[in-house]
Amino acid sequence: MESVADVLVKKVKEKVAKLTVGAPEDDCDITPVVSESSANFIEGLVKDAKEKGATFCQEYKRDGNLIWPLLLDNVRPDMRIAWEEPFGPVLPVIRINSIEEGIHHCNASNFGLQGCVFTKDVNKAKLISDAMETGTVQINSAPARGPDHFPFQGLKDSGIGSQGVTNSINMMTKIKSTVINLPTPSYTPCSREMQAMNPLLNPAQQLPLQDLQSTARQQIQNPHFDPTASHDDFLEQMLSPLSSCSWSDLKSPWDPPKSDETGPPNVGFHYDEVLASKLRQHQINGGDGGGVSSPATAAIKMMAQQQMMLPGRGVAGMPLSLGSSGAAGSHHQNDIIYGSSFKSPNQQGGEGSMQSLYNGFSDGSLPGTNQTQHFQHPQAPNFGATAGTVMNQSQASGSMTPAQPKQRVRARRGQATDPHSIAERLRRERIAERMKALQELVPNANKTDKASMLDEIIDYVKFLQLQVKVLSMSRLGGAAAVAPLVAEMPSEGGGDCANGGGSIHRNSNGNQTSADNDSVTVTEHQVAKLMEEDMGSAMQYLQGKGLCLMPISLATAISTATCHSRNPNKGGGSHPLLQSNGEGPSSPSMSVLSVQSATRGNGGLDGSVKDAASVSKP
């Protein structure tokens, strides 16, 4: 150990001698400590070490807050510097005779943030670092913060908590749970089917197949049914397998039925279809009908739920299959057995089994008897998870709250049914309708995005209003009259296309500062000249000045159209403006003015308030 210490001290001494000391702006290695009290503290430590006989490898030197680097050798545990961190350029060297001594000294401190081990032997490194009571152990490195995804924390007195990406977040967050207790349970598949079971139970079993079908169809025409598309879809989907007798998709989640199940499963299958349809009617009619007490009704519905889940399953096959399909709780096994026995066309037995079923259920701590849907709640998720095709459809057909006494709008899949959502949806549809109508009016409007569509509409309205203005302007004739208008545009800030170079009506009121006129004059002449000669180039010129506002589609249409137009008419300044190709509303001749200016709203009407007398135009 001594040899290591000597070599180490020698090497460190050499390195210390090479350190530069000074101000930070000189890029020195050693710079002043943070405050005078800190420097004083360091000095106290050094003096204490000196008194107790440490070896000073350098001279202790201090200048204000600047302390020269100092290596202290042969530091003993009774010196303060062995325990208190200087926060300055002072390095104590404690010579130990064994690893245990070192570990002991390390752990004896009240602090434990970082520790380092320098060794070539990896086993020793691990053993030592395991023994050290610190937050982090750096092997072959100085104490450091990081890597960042490691927690940075200390033991004992070294701080509270932990730093590091996840650690910091977790330290600063506290989990808060919010439990929403609805007044009634939200829709679950079993609840609705169960309600419908009751009236169907007694008569349905005795009916032959055809009658079942017909009743189901009658149910469809029943005015109680909500004649929405989703409803019809659901019934059609329900009944189509009925007619085509395609079993496979319905039985897909489970094993194919055994051969002896062809008889009863047929009945059961249609039975389930009828159940579903009747269920919906029952749902709409609301409440429990029939002469069965409600607990029994609930029980029946539970069974029907189970039955519906396994259409085509034979009597024997049901208990096991349901049990394996994830029904929770041991009492379900009892239920299934009752259910299967109930399935046989025996009403009396059914009644008795209902009672026993109810008893079985009540053992399972069911909530209450008045509301079937509450009843269904504990078991509902299990059934929902294992629903077959029929169940999926019934789930999909609506998000209705169960047992609504009055007629409700049957919602489509994934849509809410409360009045606010309906109203909102309606409103959106109407607006979409209107947007489509507008889309037809505005030329070259093929945008699908609503925002850009509105922008197009706005631009088009502005364009049309501008056309009106220009046309009314042109009544008076003369490019001289128009040019001032045109030339006003550039002065108003050509960069901002959206608000353009100012509106015509503003110019017509002519509150111009003299400064504007100078800059305007040149442009005005140029534009006027261009207008007389060629509309297209005039437009390009103005476009170049950044005054184009029209939607790109319109602009292109105009630019192509202006190629045709040209009868350069010297005297008739109105001509370039009014040159029409005899074609539709998009007038290329209007293009120049319409291109540049932005009409601010109902400019014509607002601007009329101002007196036009103050127009000053050179």
Place this chain on the structure above:
Amino acid sequence: MNKYNPPRMNPSSLRSRFATRFLRTLSKINAQKPTSSSSPTEIFRRYRRIKAAADKSMAYSVRSRRTWSRAMLWKLRTRPCGRRSVKTSTIIKSREARKTRHEKQNKNTTTTTTTTTGEDGVVFGVEADELRELVPGGEAMDLYNLLDETAHYIKCLTTQVQVMKKIADFYSP
């Protein structure tokens, strides 16, 4: 087609109504101001008058069936008396007075524009306001009616532009 045809398609169509009214107004204006002065002031005043005439004719053609036409007429009516507003017919005036009263009531009682909510709410906020500025009477409408009015307004504006263009073509040498 390059031939100029006076609008004769349908005597009661919007186009013909507007055209007749506007032509009447225009002739009145021309009668009032025989000389076209060169001062910009006069020019602009005339321009303003003509434009107002055009707007008013259009609004009258639509009567008060539409909110925007009512609003436009109201605005034209309530301009300061210093300006000479062109009237096309005195018969309409009484009807107009009734309408403006109604319009004023509308404007006073309606509150600020409703913010569009729902998934389109954020999208339509700015553009809808801009559109409201453009379409006369738009401040008092919700988005649905605003779009409705805009559609009709666009249609009328295109008609107006067409007729005015044809007139200008006809009159320019």
